[in-house]
Amino acid sequence: MNTPDKTQITPTSNLSKFEDSPVFKYIDSLSPIELAKSRQTDNGFSSLAFLSPSSLFPSPQITCHRESRHHFLEPLNSRVARSGHESNTSEGASKVDEHLGCLNNDCSSKETSSGQVDEQPNLATDLSRTLKYDCRSPDGDFEPCNEILKKTNVEVAGQERSPFQCNRDKWEERQQSFQNERDLRKICGIKRSEESAGSDWVAVLSDVADMLTMKSSIIHENTDGQDWRTTNSGTTSFISNILQFPLDKANNSENAESGDPSGSFKQSESGEPVMDQMHVILSTCLPDELVVNDSGLKKDDKEGNCNQSNHQQFSIRRRCLVFEKSPGFGLHLNSLPNIPKGGQSPLSKSILSSTNRGEVPDDNKGVVTENSYEIPATFGGDEADHNSPEKKRHFELVEESVACKRCNCKRSKCLKLYCDCFAAGLYCIEPCSCQDCFNKPIHENVVLETRRQIESRNPLAFAPKVLCCILMMVLSSLNEWSLLLAFYLNHIKNMVLLVQGEINKTPASARHKRGCNCKRSSCLKKYCECFQAGVGCSLSCRCEGCKNSFGRKDGGCESESDGDNLEACEKNASEKSSHDTVITKGQGHPDLSVPSPDISRLPFAYSGKLAAFFPHSIKSSPQLCSTQEQGSSDTSSCKPKLESNLDGIPENGTPEIPKHKCFTLVSNPTSPNCKRVFSTPNHDSTSSSTTWRSRKLILRSVPSFPSFSPP
DNA sequence: GAGTTTGAAACT
DNA sequence: CAGTTTCAAACTC
Numbered sequence: 047m048n049t050p051d052k053t054q055i056t057p058t059s060n061l062s063k064f065e066d067s068p069v070f071k072y073i074d075s076l077s078p079i080e081l082a083k084s085r086q087t088d089n090g091f092s093s094l095a096f097l098s099p100s101s102l103f104p105s106p107q108i109t110c111h112r113e114s115r116h117h118f119l120e121p122l123n124s125r126v127a128r129s130g131h132e133s134n135t136s137e138g139a140s141k142v143d144e145h146l147g148c149l150n151n152d153c154s155s156k157e158t159s160s161g162q163v164d165e166q167p168n169l170a171t172d173l174s175r176t177l178k179y180d181c182r183s184p185d186g187d188f189e190p191c192n193e194i195l196k197k198t199n200v201e202v203a204g205q206e207r208s209p210f211q212c213n214r215d216k217w218e219e220r221q222q223s224f225q226n227e228r229d230l231r232k233i234c235g236i237k238r239s240e241e242s243a244g245s246d247w248v249a250v251l252s253d254v255a256d257m258l259t260m261k262s263s264i265i266h267e268n269t270d271g272q273d274w275r276t277t278n279s280g281t282t283s284f285i286s287n288i289l290q291f292p293l294d295k296a297n298n299s300e301n302a303e304s305g306d307p308s309g310s311f312k313q314s315e316s317g318e319p320v321m322d323q324m325h326v327i328l329s330t331c332l333p334d335e336l337v338v339n340d341s342g343l344k345k346d347d348k349e350g351n352c353n354q355s356n357h358q359q360f361s362i363r364r365r366c367l368v369f370e371k372s373p374g375f376g377l378h379l380n381s382l383p384n385i386p387k388g389g390q391s392p393l394s395k396s397i398l399s400s401t402n403r404g405e406v407p408d409d410n411k412g413v414v415t416e417n418s419y420e421i422p423a424t425f426g427g428d429e430a431d432h433n434s435p436e437k438k439r440h441f442e443l444v445e446e447s448v449a450c451k452r453c454n455c456k457r458s459k460c461l462k463l464y465c466d467c468f469a470a471g472l473y474c475i476e477p478c479s480c481q482d483c484f485n486k487p488i489h490e491n492v493v494l495e496t497r498r499q500i501e502s503r504n505p506l507a508f509a510p511k512v513l514c515c516i517l518m519m520v521l522s523s524l525n526e527w528s529l530l531l532a533f534y535l536n537h538i539k540n541m542v543l544l545v546q547g548e549i550n551k552t553p554a555s556a557r558h559k560r561g562c563n564c565k566r567s568s569c570l571k572k573y574c575e576c577f578q579a580g581v582g583c584s585l586s587c588r589c590e591g592c593k594n595s596f597g598r599k600d601g602g603c604e605s606e607s608d609g610d611n612l613e614a615c616e617k618n619a620s621e622k623s624s625h626d627t628v629i630t631k632g633q634g635h636p637d638l639s640v641p642s643p644d645i646s647r648l649p650f651a652y653s654g655k656l657a658a659f660f661p662h663s664i665k666s667s668p669q670l671c672s673t674q675e676q677g678s679s680d681t682s683s684c685k686p687k688l689e690s691n692l693d694g695i696p697e698n699g700t701p702e703i704p705k706h707k708c709f710t711l712v713s714n715p716t717s718p719n720c721k722r723v724f725s726t727p728n729h730d731s732t733s734s735s736t737t738w739r740s741r742k743l744i745l746r747s748v749p750s751f752p753s754f755s756p757p
Numbered sequence: 758g759a760g761t762t763t764g765a766a767a768c769t
Numbered sequence: 770c771a772g773t774t775t776c777a778a779a780c781t782c
Contacts, residue, residue, distance in 0.1 A: 457775080463767085564764065573762080575765085
C-alpha cells in the first residue's frame with residue numbers, strides 16, 4: 047500500500063494530470079490550440095507533424111471548434127474517466143495505466159506476463175526521469191515520486207475530465223478536485239506537502255507546453271482539408287492566454303509563497319477565482335490594442351456571476367469576441383493597424399460602430415446583441431460607476447476608438463492586403479474611406495473566398511506578425527521564474543522553432559514583414575516597417591543605406607551622428623512616448639536564439655514529440671549556430687539574446703549546467719534569402735515594461751513577471 | 758487637400 | 770524567382 051506501484055505511473059497519467067490543472071482547463075477552453083492527447087498518444091508520439099503556418103495562424107472562423115475536438119478526445123478521455131469511475135482509485139488508475147501503457151508501448155510484447163516483470167524497472171527508470179521534471183516544486187525541491195504517484199492516481203482515477211466545460215465549471219471542478227484530493231489524502235493518511243502546490247504549478251506549466259505540442263498533432267490530422275480552420279478560433283486568444291498564463295502563475299506564486307498549499311488556485315476575497323483578477327492585470331498591463339479575445343469566457347458572463355470589476359473585464363474580452371465574430375474571421379494581432387496617436391484600437395471602434403449601427407454580421411447576431419447589450423451596461427449603462435477610474439478608462443477607450451482611422455482604399459475593393467482592414471481580418475466600417483468596398487459582411491462569401499486565395503498563396507498572409515514576439519516575451523519572463531521552468535521553456539521555444547521552420551518555407555513575401563526592404567527612405571520614415579514599428583533593422587532586412595534610428599541593420603543607432611536621423615529618432619520617440627512605450631535604442635529584431643533542448647534528455651513523454659520536431663537535437667549537434675548571411679562561425683555573433691536569461695537553466699530541468707546549443711531561429715542556412723520573422727523585445731529583466739511594436743501591434747507596459755527564483 | 762514618394766503586395 | 774506593376778500609406782507642399 048505504501049509502496050508505490052510503479053506500473054501505475056505512465057507518461058499519460060501525467061498527461062491526464064496536466065489536463066486536470068485548472069489553468070490548463072482554462073486555457074484549453076479559450077485557446078484555439080487543440081488538445082489531441084489521446085490521438086497523439088495513440089500514435090505513440092510518432093506522428094507528430096510540423097504545424098503548418100496556416101494552422102498556426104489560420105483564419106479563425108465562426109465554427110465552434112470545440113465540438114470537433116471533443117469528438118477528437120472523446121475516446122480516450124471517456125475511457126479514462128470510465129476507468130476511474132467503475133473502480134476504486136487504485137484499480138481505476140491501474141486500468142488507466144494499463145491501457146495507456148499499452149498505447150505508449152504500442153501494445154508490444156511487454157504486455158506478456160513475463161514482459162511485465164522486466165518492464166517495471168524500465169518503467170521506473172522512465173518514471174524517475176519524468177518525475178525529474180514533474181516532481182519539482184517551485185523552490186527546486188523534488189517531491190517524492192510516490193507522492194506524485196499517489197496524486198496522479200487520484201487525479202486520473204477520480205476525475206472525469208470534460209475539457210469543454212466552461213471555465214468556471216472547470217475551476218469549480220478543479221477546486222472540487224482539490225477537495226477530493228484532500229479527502230483522499232486524509233483517507234490514505236497522506237499529508238499534503240507544500241510541494242504539492244508546486245507540483246500543480248508544474249503541471250500547469252506542462253499544460254501549456256503540452257498544448258503547444260498537442261496542437262501540432264491535431265493539425266496534422268486535418269491538413270487535408272479546410273476543416274483545420276474550423277478548429278482554430280483565433281490566434282489572439284492563444285496569445286492572450288499565453289500572456290495570461292504567466293500572470294496567473296505570478297499570482298499563484300504569491301499564494302505559494304504565502305504558504306497556502308492550495309494557493310495556486312485560491313479565490314480572491316471577493317470569492318472570484320484569482321484567474322479573473324488576471325483580466326484586470328491584463329487590461330491594465332496589456333495595451334489597449336491587445337484586447338483579450340476570450341471567447342471561452344462567454345459563458346462566464348452568462349452565468350451572471352460577475353461582480354462589477356469582473357464585468358468590466360469581461361466587457362473588454364467581449365469587445366474582442368464580438369469583433370472576431372463580426373468579420374467572419376478572427377481577430378488577429380494584425381487587426382491593430384495604424385494605432386493612432388491616441389493609442390486606441392480599431393477594434394473597439396469597430397465594435398462600437400457595428401453595435402451602434404446595428405450592423406450585425408451573419409451568424410453573429412447573438413454575439414453582437416450581447417455586445418450591444420453589454421457596452422451600454424459597461425460603459426454607459428452603469429451611470430453610478432462612471433466615476434470609477436476603470437470605467438473612465440473604458441469610456442476613454444470607446445471615445446478614442448471612435449476616432450480610429452481606417453482604410454482608404456480606392457481600387458483594391460478592400461480585398462487585398464493593401465487594405466489594412468482586410469489584412470487585419472476586419473470588415474471595413476463606417477469610418478473607412480474606402481471605395482467600392484467589398485470587405486463587408488454582406489459580401490462575406492467574397493471576403494472569405496478572397497482570403498482563402500490569398501492564404502493559398504501565402505499561408506502567413508494573415509498571420510499575426512507578433513505572435514512569436516509575445517511568445518518570446520513570455521519565455522523571457524518565464525526565465526525569471528525559476529530554473530524549474532527550463533524544460534517547459536524549451537518546450538515552448540521548440541514551438542517557436544516550429545513556426546520558424548514553417549515560415550522559412552514560405553515565400554519571401556510572407557516573411558519580409560519582419561524585415562524591411564527600404565531603398566530610399568534609409569529606414570528613417572514610416573515607409574519602413576521597422577522604423578514604424580519602433581525597432582531597429584536587423585540582418586533580416588534587405589534595406590539599403592539603413593540609418594534606422596532604432597538600430598541599423600549593421601548595428602548601432604545613427605541618432606548620434608546623423609542630424610536627420612536624430613530628428614527622426616526623436617520624432618518617433620516622442621510619438622511613442624505618447625503611447626507610454628519604452629523603446630530601447632539599438633534594439634533590432636533580436637535573434638531569437640534559444641538553446642536547443644537536448645531532447646534525448648527530456649522526459650520520454652516529450653522526447654518522442656520533440657524528436658519529431660528536432661532531429662538535429664537528437665544528434666546533439668554541438669553548436670548549431672547559423673547566423674544570417676555570413677554563415678559566420680563566430681559563436682558570439684549568434685549568442686542568443688536570451689542566453690543570459692537562460693544561463694543556468696538546465697535544459698532537462700535538472701540542475702546541470704547546460705551546454706548552450708546556439709540555435710538561431712531566424713535564419714535558414716540553406717536559404718540566403720531567409721528572413722528573420724520573429725522579433726523579441728530587447729527584454730530587460732529589470733525593466734518593468736517591455737515593448738514591441740509592429741506595424742500592426744503595440745504591446746506595451748507589460749510588467750515583468752515576478753521572480754520565482756530563489757533569492 | 759492635392760500631389761509626390763515610398764515600399765509592400767500583387768502580378769507576370 | 771526576379772522584375773514589373775499596382776496599390777495605399779506616408780509624406781510634402
